[in-house]
Amino acid sequence: MSEPSRYRPQAIEEIWQERWESQALDHTPEGSTEEPYYALSMFPYPSGNLHMGHVRNYVITDVIARVQRLRGRAVLHPMGWDAFGLPAENAAIERGVDPGAWTDRNIASMREQLKRLGLSIDWSREVATCHSDYYRWTQWLFLQFLDAGLAYQKDATVNWDPIDQTVLANEQVDGEGRSWRSGALVEKRKLRQWFLKITAYADALLDDLAGLDGWPERVRTMQANWIGRSTGAELQFAVLDAGGEPSGDTVTVFTTRPDTLYGASYVVLAPEHPLVPALTTADQAVAVAAFCDLVSRQSEQERTAEDRPKRGVPIGAMVRNPVNGESIPLWIADYVLADYGTGAVMGVPAHDQRDFLFARQYELPVRQVIVPEGADAHAFEGGAWTEAGVMIDSGPFDGMASREAAAKIVARGETEGWGRGRVQFRLRDWLISRQRYWGCPIPVIHCDSCGVVPVPQDQLPVELPRDVAFSGKGGSPLAQLESWVEVACPCCGKPARRETDTMDTFMCSSWYFLRYSDPANTSLPFSREAVDRWLPVDQYVGGIEHAILHLLYSRFFTKALRDRGLLGFSEPFTRLLTQGMVQGITYRNPASGKYIAPDDVADPTDPRDPLSGELLEVFYEKMSKSKYNGVDPGVVIERYGADTARMFILFKAPPEKDLEWDDADVEGQFRFLQRLWRLVETSVERGVVLADGEQRLPALLAADAELTEAERELRRAVHTAIEAVSEDLQGDYQFNTAVSELMKLSNAMGTHLEAVRPEVAREALRTLVVLLAPFAPHLAEELWQKLGANPDGLQSVHRQSWPSSDATALVRDTIPLVIQVKGKVRGNLEVPADADAATLERLALESEIALKWLEGQKPRRVIVVPGKLVNLVP
RNA sequence: GGGGGCAUGGCGAAACCGGUAGACGCAGCGGACUUAAAAUCCGCAGGCCGCAAGGCUGUGGGGGUUCAAGUCCCCCUGCCCCCACCA
Numbered sequence: 001m002s003e004p005s006r007y008r009p010q011a012i013e014e015i016w017q018e019r020w021e022s023q024a025l026d027h028t029p030e031g032s033t034e035e036p037y038y039a040l041s042m043f044p045y046p047s048g049n050l051h052m053g054h055v056r057n058y059v060i061t062d063v064i065a066r067v068q069r070l071r072g073r074a075v076l077h078p079m080g081w082d083a084f085g086l087p088a089e090n091a092a093i094e095r096g097v098d099p100g101a102w103t104d105r106n107i108a109s110m111r112e113q114l115k116r117l118g119l120s121i122d123w124s125r126e127v128a129t130c131h132s133d134y135y136r137w138t139q140w141l142f143l144q145f146l147d148a149g150l151a152y153q154k155d156a157t158v159n160w161d162p163i164d165q166t167v168l169a170n171e172q173v174d175g176e177g178r179s180w181r182s183g184a185l186v187e188k189r190k191l192r193q194w195f196l197k198i199t200a201y202a203d204a205l206l207d208d209l210a211g212l213d214g215w216p217e218r219v220r221t222m223q224a225n226w227i228g229r230s231t232g233a234e235l236q237f238a239v240l241d242a243g244g245e246p247s248g249d250t251v252t253v254f255t256t257r258p259d260t261l262y263g264a265s266y267v268v269l270a271p272e273h274p275l276v277p278a279l280t281t282a283d284q285a286v287a288v289a290a291f292c293d294l295v296s297r298q299s300e301q302e303r304t305a306e307d308r309p310k311r312g313v314p315i316g317a318m319v320r321n322p323v324n325g326e327s328i329p330l331w332i333a334d335y336v337l338a339d340y341g342t343g344a345v346m347g348v349p350a351h352d353q354r355d356f357l358f359a360r361q362y363e364l365p366v367r368q369v370i371v372p373e374g375a376d377a378h379a380f381e382g383g384a385w386t387e388a389g390v391m392i393d394s395g396p397f398d399g400m401a402s403r404e405a406a407a408k409i410v411a412r413g414e415t416e417g418w419g420r421g422r423v424q425f426r427l428r429d430w431l432i433s434r435q436r437y438w439g440c441p442i443p444v445i446h447c448d449s450c451g452v453v454p455v456p457q458d459q460l461p462v463e464l465p466r467d468v469a470f471s472g473k474g475g476s477p478l479a480q481l482e483s484w485v486e487v488a489c490p491c492c493g494k495p496a497r498r499e500t501d502t503m504d505t506f507m508c509s510s511w512y513f514l515r516y517s518d519p520a521n522t523s524l525p526f527s528r529e530a531v532d533r534w535l536p537v538d539q540y541v542g543g544i545e546h547a548i549l550h551l552l553y554s555r556f557f558t559k560a561l562r563d564r565g566l567l568g569f570s571e572p573f574t575r576l577l578t579q580g581m582v583q584g585i586t587y588r589n590p591a592s593g594k595y596i597a598p599d600d601v602a603d604p605t606d607p608r609d610p611l612s613g614e615l616l617e618v619f620y621e622k623m624s625k626s627k628y629n630g631v632d633p634g635v636v637i638e639r640y641g642a643d644t645a646r647m648f649i650l651f652k653a654p655p656e657k658d659l660e661w662d663d664a665d666v667e668g669q670f671r672f673l674q675r676l677w678r679l680v681e682t683s684v685e686r687g688v689v690l691a692d693g694e695q696r697l698p699a700l701l702a703a704d705a706e707l708t709e710a711e712r713e714l715r716r717a718v719h720t721a722i723e724a725v726s727e728d729l730q731g732d733y734q735f736n737t738a739v740s741e742l743m744k745l746s747n748a749m750g751t752h753l754e755a756v757r758p759e760v761a762r763e764a765l766r767t768l769v770v771l772l773a774p775f776a777p778h779l780a781e782e783l784w785q786k787l788g789a790n791p792d793g794l795q796s797v798h799r800q801s802w803p804s805s806d807a808t809a810l811v812r813d814t815i816p817l818v819i820q821v822k823g824k825v826r827g828n829l830e831v832p833a834d835a836d837a838a839t840l841e842r843l844a845l846e847s848e849i850a851l852k853w854l855e856g857q858k859p860r861r862v863i864v865v866p867g868k869l870v871n872l873v874p
Numbered sequence: 875g876g877g878g879g880c881a882u883g884g885c886g887a888a889a890c891c892g893g894u895a896g897a898c899g900c901a902g903c904g905g906a907c908u909u910a911a912a913a914u915c916c917g918c919a920g921g922c923c924g925c926a927a928g929g930c931u932g933u934g935g936g937g938g939u940u941c942a943a944g945u946c947c948c949c950c951u952g953c954c955c956c957c958a959c960c961a
Binding site: 217218221222224225226228230232253254255256257268308310333334335336337339340341344345346347348352353354355357424425426544547548651652653654657658659660662664665667668669671672674675678727734736737739740741742743744747750816818819820822823824825827828860861862863865868869871872873 | 875876877878879880885886887888890893894897898899900901913914915940941942954955956957958959960961
């Protein structure tokens, strides 16, 4: 016997990757009759470094794609790059490199890192949003939105960095209202900005969530909350002049509780409300001006601080409550938001906690008009009663249920002309303008004569100029490049100016999944035929951090493009899997708060600060550089191979849960793969190979129904594994238990393989290797070839078909019957598998267990669950 | 404040529709092999009592439904996530 070879992933993985690539094994079958399946990972930003979060994401999608191929589907499994964005521009500013070249280098390096994972990606369909053959179509789609009236310009209040002279995204302003880069206090500025009218689809985006039953409930809820539909009413309060007569002005409030109208003791406007200057009386002018000034200088943080005291001033005017004619004062207050509802609310202190606090502070009347059902007293103290109840002190509505009264009051308002029902959304239109260089240019031209003129389609793409200077100061480099900005108007030919804003990168990522269906199309972003063939995406996989924005924007794009006739479906992603984070072991000195690198901790069982000797806290947290708890995928692959990394990630935790990286567990996975290697090695040495005679198993089964006990056991293990793994890989993906089923099968094979006839051994080996293929593709392929008599005689294991289980192999003659007495398990009884309930009851009653525990009593009741248990209740 | 989720051995986790809780693995312990170690193989392993046979107990806490509850219902506690002066 020769020296057994060892499993050395380094020696096989890259070889197989190259061979698969040269055979175009992962190319998307076009024009095939097989049913299409689209498996998609959220594409990465090309930072240049692959981290474990990426690895987890792509490995999960890869397993899904590989399983679907084995099941006979035509699979589209693409990859691309979300390649516009600030890091490239910062690299340009800080190091003087060209953002495009910097991005392309990162893409090249990340692509190589990805390929080492053995992902079955069709790289021929790769897209990068920063390449003009892609962003040309982003621009084309923008023009579609413009044409549909879904893209428009308006003045908006934005975060303005006065030092860097640029607009910042909300995420780029820290908690103290300072720019993340310049450190300057950010100002609010009004600038003309581009928006997409996502609110036009608010109802559809909300209502269609109900049909997305392949999405996590959590994500659907988050989107629903974000859209925030609330049903209520707009009510008009007439402004009164000094003599108490209507002045002609009207204040309109939005409320979800029209039933509380009789309890309104004041009306309050946002300080920015446009009517404030006109309605302020002379004696309040100074106080109002001072208050507005104070509010405008408050930072975002101050206005949203916890326990914010509510402040306001009366502006002098009075308004009339439309339902009872009462005169009540008009205030302004900082707790009313200018950009929600009408920017005005009615103050009902008895039935709104904020109004209650405000009224108490300024000694405004608190009048209860709804009481809890069954209560007759004015029953609350210290807060507002905000639930539904029964109406009191509300004129003709007294005694009515408040829900009913709400509708009646609105109806009366509609009759009398002071109220109407209204649906309000929290969702705002999407601000897509960025005063940045490294983004997709907005393809419009501003002409003094013609106004906003779209760039003609035959002039797309509007390319980003490469000869720009990056100073990081003075706003967008595009705006400073006169040669690029100055252009003839496509309409009238007179001198005009290009739009210098670029698009939010979320624009580019809102349609990339459509482009993969038809990536080489040079006349359209995608053909209707291709997009309708492959989409919607069958399974989308990515991080929960995109639960709202990216997924909502993509849904909006899909619906808007459907209405333009560009595609024929309403939702882009049929199923969504949000994978958990990858956490690294983290050491922190609790006294100093400093993080310590694991390498600097001498003894992990007694972790000490290497400098001070203090005891360290140990916990798992999301991997990050600053916490020294990251694990480099490249290092892991170098050491254990991609297959071990894949198996570990899949086995360690269910996909949607956080995963704790643990080197010892990685070792454990490696050992498992080594065992599989030896199992096959040993079989091959015994001459058990797959190339010949495999078809003889059915003959053996037919001719020799009396298999040995070991053969039956092994076959049962094989077919149990097929059933269990198949089950784990559909519906909810349970890769962790699927891997554990492979382990069980390998354990059973370790026990029985040498004791069974070759035909039975072959079936087990073949099944194990095919089931393993989606998880550990390189090792499975290597084992597949080792098992073949002629190394080139068998096709790739990845071109096999998913095994189906043989019900006869699962049949048992006897089963262990659980005997319970009064619900407690008291023992097992081996009984014929096909025994009926009466037989089971008799066997149970005759058993020693019954004799011992019933102590001669006759059971009052006997519950028989055939195939499972008998419960004897004395 | 509103909404969503989670809680099972030393650890990661499993458990179909209510039917033997802890599969599978990590760490641990014992044994075989070895001069020795590593690797490998075999075995043990929720807790408590017991030499053992065996018994009691056990899925964050309390109650309930049921022949039977990790699983269903009510209340409580702790942790995580999202939104948040949204009228």
